[in-house]
Amino acid sequence: MRERTRLEDSISACKDIQCEMDDTIEMIELAEIEGDEDLEAQSISVLEDLAVLAGKKEIESLLSGEADGSDCYIEVHSGAGGTESQDWAEMLLRMYMRWAEKRGFKGEIIQYSAGEEAGIKSATLLVKGENAYGWAKTESGVHRLVRISPYDSSARRHTSFASVWVYPVVDDNIEVDIIDKDLKVDTYRSSGAGGQHVNTTDSAVRITHIPSGIVVACQSERSQHKNRASAMSMLKARLYERELQRREDEAAATNATKSDIGWGHQLRSYVLQPYQMVKDLRTGVETSQPDKVLDGDIDAFLAAALAARIHGSDAAVEDVD
Template identity: 50%
Template sequence: MEKTDIEALGERLDQVEGYLHVGEKRGLVSELEAQSASAGFWDDTAAATAVMARLNAAKDDVRAVDEARSKLEDLETAFELGEETQDQDMLSEAEGMRSELEGYLGELELSSWFVDDLDHGDAIVTITPGQGGLEAQDWTDMLFHMYLAYCVRRDWKVVVNDAPAAEGIGIDRATFTVSGKNAYGMLRAEQGVHRLVRISPTDAKKRRQTTFAGVEVLPVLPDDIEVKIDPGDLRIDVYHASGPGGQGVNTTDSAVRITHIPTGIVVTCQNERSQLQNKAAAMQILKSRLYELEKARRDAEIDELRGPKHEISFGNQIRSYVLYPYQLVKDLRTGVETSNVDSVLSDGNLDKFIIAYHRWAVGGGEGK
């Protein structure tokens, strides 16, 4: 490690501080704290809650940058002492501090790239089988568990809305809601077609099979975004839930399917125990999809939330997962790859791909 490496980290931190407008947010924190301490602040609960949310978000950004500044100062001190005394233990400790600060700055940079308020909120993820028949159903299930593992790594909460077992192997689809900091901003990097190449587990001749699945990522809309839905435009069907879900889940018509007749959008939810809960969850997903369509119509351009619509098939994939004849996961947008396939599919180690995607997108990659 050289002194120039530390200086480069300092420059990155300066950029992040500028992107996050930390100077302005320090003033905003003082202003909102004074507002929250005023008499009658909680008389309007909804307004007060919104103010507290803004206050906490501003505090988080200020606190994060201050912590990064402290880490940088500690690193500079450790490196200077190590260089001055030629203490190898101190220099090794400084190297560890540098690595830690790099990771911390990577997270801050992500937050600075998320300019849409929806990026900081929750996400609705849907995985759908593409070309490949039974193999695609199994691939959908594999991706589903990969994302569940990733959410565990991120300490995000997951509510599975719908994941019915398919005939034979795998699942027909998976829809789940992810709650946590920057969940939508992070996961929208996964939007697109995912390709799997492996020896088919269903083929007696053990031939190589190429399979596809599509991933859709939508934001969970906050309460202050209103999507008007005419009840007359909805067809609501109830039916027996299928798959795991507890002893009582298959004994009543608890599963709900909502069809929005004007657009043809169909949403299903069956993993809650009551019909009312499933209907509420399905309506939340429907509202997000209708919001997406309205945003695309308003902007008169390619849908900014879902991206270009592609057939879930060869030639449209964003990432390839090859298990045979070699092992490699490669993102075709950024070129980032790894041969540690198990780390990705089993452990949900996706950060290197997601962070690289956002760095690529901020640099104009999506327009190239």
């Protein structure tokens, strides 16, 4: 039913655009005959708005993958570099939370490991919304930040790395077989702001899938059983995403971006000093407004990466400074 609704909405949107375009063209022809410049200008403006809408619908039509319509998990991990990279990881987490909010998605942090002084070591964000995974899936990889470090008393320029991994939420219609003997389950005390329950019981759960080496954790619930259920859901999603990646022709290139959190593997550079620029190293899309990007305005990057991924036209990764 969800697939049927999605297809009906897509067909209806195309018909509406076609109908409005035909009507607007007739209005322009009528305005030319009658010499009505105001009507002609208004009609041209309507056509321009239709062109923007058609562009958005074209990008949405690319979200036709097996799991594109699903909710998704976004994992953020800090790279080497201590406090500086942990602060950068937290900035990325906030960027994705703001992006989800702007798109009308619901975001929920289900795992959070704070850094020693500032920032985060790792965190997992659950994003719920139509085509959440389809939009976010191209964000998996290493993100690089160049700035004057606020933690350096000498005000030197630092380069920091953080990795992002996006994978779809597995619903009840998808079966993922997991053998109990392949799992290692650890419990520990949740880390966070505190409260009557946090840090007092071993409610947080970490599950390691031994054959694949995948590790997932959840600490958002007070109940250990609920955290275990959430962690198992994350594990199934990770294994499912692993299978989806295996099926893709670009799997080798995609996995290469996840191998190291460092030089030569980044997919996007965020430069705050000595100049301001954010550049996607796969598609060449760039902007001189990093503040907007870090506030969640990343749709241009997502659309370009999605189109490149669909059409198989990924650019070679090159360094930019």
